[in-house]
Amino acid sequence: MSxxxxxxxxxxxxxxxxxxxPIAAIMAFTGIIAGVLAFGWPLVESMGAVIWGVQNENLLTxxxxxxxxxxxxxxxxxxxxxxxxxxxxxxxxxxGLLHTNIGCCALFSATSGSSVATAAxxxxxxxxxxxxxxxxxxxxxxxxAAGGTLGILIPPSVNLLVYGSMAEQSIxxxxxxxxxxxxxLTLSFMAYIAFANWGSRNTEDVSVPLAEKIKALTAVVPPxxxxxxxxxxxxxxxxxxxxxxxxxxxxxxxxxxxxxRLSIDFLNxxxxxxxxxxxxxxxxxxxxxxxxxTLSLTGAAxxxxxxxxxxxxxVTALLxxxxxxxxxxxxxxxxxxxxxxxxxxxVPVIVAAGIDPIWFGIFVVLMxxxxxxxxxxxxxxxxxxxxxxxxxxxxxxxxxxxxYVIIMLVFTLLLIAFPxxxxxxxxxxxx
Numbered sequence: 001m002s003x004x005x006x007x008x009x010x011x012x013x014x015x016x017x018x019x020x021x022p023i024a025a026i027m028a029f030t031g032i033i034a035g036v037l038a039f040g041w042p043l044v045e046s047m048g049a050v051i052w053g054v055q056n057e058n059l060l061t062x063x064x065x066x067x068x069x070x071x072x073x074x075x076x077x078x079x080x081x082x083x084x085x086x087x088x089x090x091x092x093x094x095x096g097l098l099h100t101n102i103g104c105c106a107l108f109s110a111t112s113g114s115s116v117a118t119a120a121x122x123x124x125x126x127x128x129x130x131x132x133x134x135x136x137x138x139x140x141x142x143x144x145a146a147g148g149t150l151g152i153l154i155p156p157s158v159n160l161l162v163y164g165s166m167a168e169q170s171i172x173x174x175x176x177x178x179x180x181x182x183x184x185l186t187l188s189f190m191a192y193i194a195f196a197n198w199g200s201r202n203t204e205d206v207s208v209p210l211a212e213k214i215k216a217l218t219a220v221v222p223p224x225x226x227x228x229x230x231x232x233x234x235x236x237x238x239x240x241x242x243x244x245x246x247x248x249x250x251x252x253x254x255x256x257x258x259x260x261r262l263s264i265d266f267l268n269x270x271x272x273x274x275x276x277x278x279x280x281x282x283x284x285x286x287x288x289x290x291x292x293x294t295l296s297l298t299g300a301a302x303x304x305x306x307x308x309x310x311x312x313x314x315v316t317a318l319l320x321x322x323x324x325x326x327x328x329x330x331x332x333x334x335x336x337x338x339x340x341x342x343x344x345x346x347v348p349v350i351v352a353a354g355i356d357p358i359w360f361g362i363f364v365v366l367m368x369x370x371x372x373x374x375x376x377x378x379x380x381x382x383x384x385x386x387x388x389x390x391x392x393x394x395x396x397x398x399x400x401x402x403x404y405v406i407i408m409l410v411f412t413l414l415l416i417a418f419p420x421x422x423x424x425x426x427x428x429x430x431x
Contacts, residue, residue, distance in 0.1 A: 012030075024283045024284045024286070024287040025287070026287075027284075027287040027288055027290065027291045027340065027341070028286075028287040028290050028291070030291055030294075031047075031287070031290040031291035031292075031293065031294045032047065032290065032294075034294045035047075035293065035294040047290055047293065051286055051289075051290065057165065058240075058242060059161070059164070059165055059171065059240075059241065059242065060161075060165060060282065060285065061242045061245075062161055062171070062241045062242040062244075062245040063158055063161055063162075063278060063281055063282065064274055064275075064278040065242065065245035065246055065248070065249055066156050066158055066161070066245050066248070067114070067158065067274045067277050067278055067281075068249055068270060068271070068274040069111060069112070069156075069226070069245065069248045069249050069252050070111065070112030070114050070117045071117075071269075071270040071273050071274050072249065072252040072253065072256055072270055073108070073111050073112060073121075073222070073223070073226075073252055074112065074117055074120075074121050075261075075266060075269060075270060076252075076255065076256045076259060076261045076266075077259060077261060078219075078222050078223070078255065078259070079104065079108055079121045079122060079125050080125050081219035082104055082107060082108070082219045082220050082222075082223065083100060083104050083122065083125045083126060083129075084216065084219065085216035085217055085218075085219035085220055086100045086103045086104055086107075086220070087100045087129075088208050088212070088213045088216050089213055089217075090103060091208070093190075093193075093194055094193070094194045094195075094197040094198045094199070095190075095193040095194055095196070095197035096133075096135075096197075097126065097129065097130055097133065097135060097140075098135070098139060098140065098143045098193045098197070099190050099193055099194075100126070101122060101126055101130075101140070101143040101144050101147050102143060102146075102147045102150075102186060102189045102190050102193065103186075103190070104122045104125075104126070104147070105118050105119070105122050105144070105147030105148055105150050105151070106147070106150050106154060106182070106183075106186040107220060107223045107224070108121060108122060108151070108223060109150040109151040109152075109153070109154040109182070110154050110155070110156075110223055110224075110226075110227040111156075111222075111223045111226045111227060111230075111248070111252070112151055114151050114152070114158060115148045115149050115150070115151035115152045115335070115369070115372055115379075115380060116148070116151070116372075116379055116380065116383055117151065118147070118148045118150065118151035119144055119145060119147070119148025119149075119151070119380045119383045119384055120148075120383050120386075120387065122144060122147065122148070123144045123148070123383065123384045123387040124387050126140070126144060127140065127144075127384075127387050127388055131388075131390070137388065137390070137392060137396050137400075138396045138397075138399045138400040139196075139400050140400070141381075141384045141385065141388065141396055141397040141400045141401075142397065142399070142400020142401045142402070142403065142404060143189070143193065143400070143404075144380075144384045145372070145373050145378070145380040145381050145383070145384045145397060145400070145401045145404070146189055146373055146380075146401055146404035146407075146408075147189065148372070148380045148383070148384070149369035149370075149372045149373060149380060149404075149408075150182060150185065150186060150369075152335065152365050152368060152369060152372075153178050153181060153182045153185065153362070153365050153366065153369060154178060154179070154182035154183075154186075155174075155175035155176070155178045155179065155182075155230075155231060156175060156230055156231075156241075156244075156245065156248070157174075157175070157178060157365065158281070159335060159336070159339060159365055159368060160174045160175060160178060160361060160365060161241070162281075162285060162336065162339055162340070163339060163343060163361045163364060163365070164361065165285070166285075166288065166289075166292075166339070166340065166343045166344065166347075167343055167347045167357055167360075167361065169357050169358060169361060170358070170430070171234075171241040172234045172235070172241065172430070173358050173426040173429075173430055174358060174361050174362075175231065175234060175241070176231075176234075176235065176425045176426050176429055176430075177358050177359070177361065177362050177422050177423065177425060177426045178362055178365070179231075179425055180421055180422065180424065180425060181362055181366070181411075181415065181421060181422055184411070184421065185407075185408070185411055188407050188411055189404060189407065192403060192404070192407055196403070222252070222255045225251060225255075226248050226251050226252060226255075229244070229247050229248060229251050230244045230245065230247065230248045231244075233247055235429055281336065284336055284337070284340055285340065287340075288340035288341075288344070291344070292344045308349050308352070308353070313353075315353055315354060315355060316416060318349075318350070318353055318355075319355075319363070319416050322346070322363075322367075323367065323409070323412060326338065326342075326364075326367035326368075326370070326371070327367070327370060327371075327374070327409075329342070329371070330367065330368065330370050330371025330372075330374050330378075331371070331374050331375065331376065331378075332376070333371065334371070334379060335368040335371055335372060335379070338367070338368055338371060339364065339368065342364075343364070346360075346364075347360065356419065356423060358422070358423065358426055359415075359419050359422045359423055362415070362422045363412065363415065366408060366411070366412050366415070367412075369408060370405060370408055370409070373401040373404060373405060374401075374405060375398050378398075378401070380401075381394070381397045381398060381401060382394075382397075384397055385397045
């Protein structure tokens with residue numbers, strides 16, 4: 001398969017997506033039609049085995065479990081209490097509650113695995129308080145949208161699960177690799193907020209007794225305990241990622257019961273939303289594997305690898321090209337679509353270039369994070385705009401997110417310059 005044909009096929013798929021066609025249908029249709037043209041109907045008959053194999057993949061069982069974990073925490077009121085507790089501790093910092101937005105998003109990310117869920121949950125809790133206390137709407141929305149992106153970087157992450165499954169990489173190593181970048185990116189966001197608000201009048205009440213602040217910290221126990229159980233069980237070899245997800249769900253249910261929120265209606269809403277989200281994710285993944293079969297048999301990945309190698313690009317130049325590519329793609333596609341469409345072709349290319357696929361998994365997630373806060377399809381921007389109370393212009397969210405886009409681009413360059421920021425923990429824990 002020629003490189004020109006690959007680019008034409010990719011452009012056609014992207015054009016159809018922009019018309020609003022479902023990504024799963026487009027990928028399955030492209031994979032089947034291209035397969036028939038190249039190899040005839042026998043290839044289509046073999047697709048059944050591929051679909052059966054994907055649906056019986058044990059690793060993918062972790063996806064609905066992590067989605068359910070996020071739903072339990074989302075609807076149990078844990079986020080409300082967590083926000084109140086952190087607001088007491090961050091009140092003295094320049095920027096006040098804006099730091100609380102980032103801190104809560106980081107903690108909630110460590111259990112939910114979803115950026116949209118993180119942005120929606122913390123945004124719903126935070127916006128009434130932020131408006132009441134007179135915070136700039138643009139800054140508030142920007143911090144919530146950017147903080148929400150941490151949901152797919154800080155483990156456990158559904159998107160890292162998807163990458164690991166498609167790139168055939170260790171989920172445990174990917175989860176561990178996201179810890180240091182997740183913490184550093186959180187601190188980078190908070191450092192910017194402090195700098196941008198340095199010298200401004202702090203409107204928060206900072207006279208809360210220390211004893212009350214310490215008592216309030218009990219609200220952050222649930223997400224920290226769940227994170228420790230999920231990551232600890234994977235690191236210690238006690239459980240697989242799927243089993244650790246089940247342990248996380250069980251622990252979350254215990255906290256839900258302890259807070260008196262468990263009911264048939266509560267579980268019904270959690271299960272229905274989990275089923276809807278899981279169905280969408282697994283349908284897209286299945287379609288991606290159907291397309292991957294055709295790409296593999298037609299030699300598309302090998303052709304792209306050979307073409308990239310012929311350009312003579314250095315590793316840094318290749319990654320810079322990929323940043324521009326993902327940045328443009330993220331303006332028009334959702335995160336999951338970006339992943340399943342590009343991973344099958346990108347991974348062989350970067351492996352041939354000598355780039356660690358575990359490192360590249362974090363790179364891809366960072367690029368997907370950028371897509372979440374870049375218009376016109378930045379999902380987190382629409383989520384936080386939707387929870388604002390005054391119904392103001394959408395550009396407020398866009399304007400507030402711009403500094404965080406710049407921070408994330410600079411942060412990505414930092415990871416390119418110092419790859420051990422990503423690889424140190426995986427190497428230390430798995431070698």
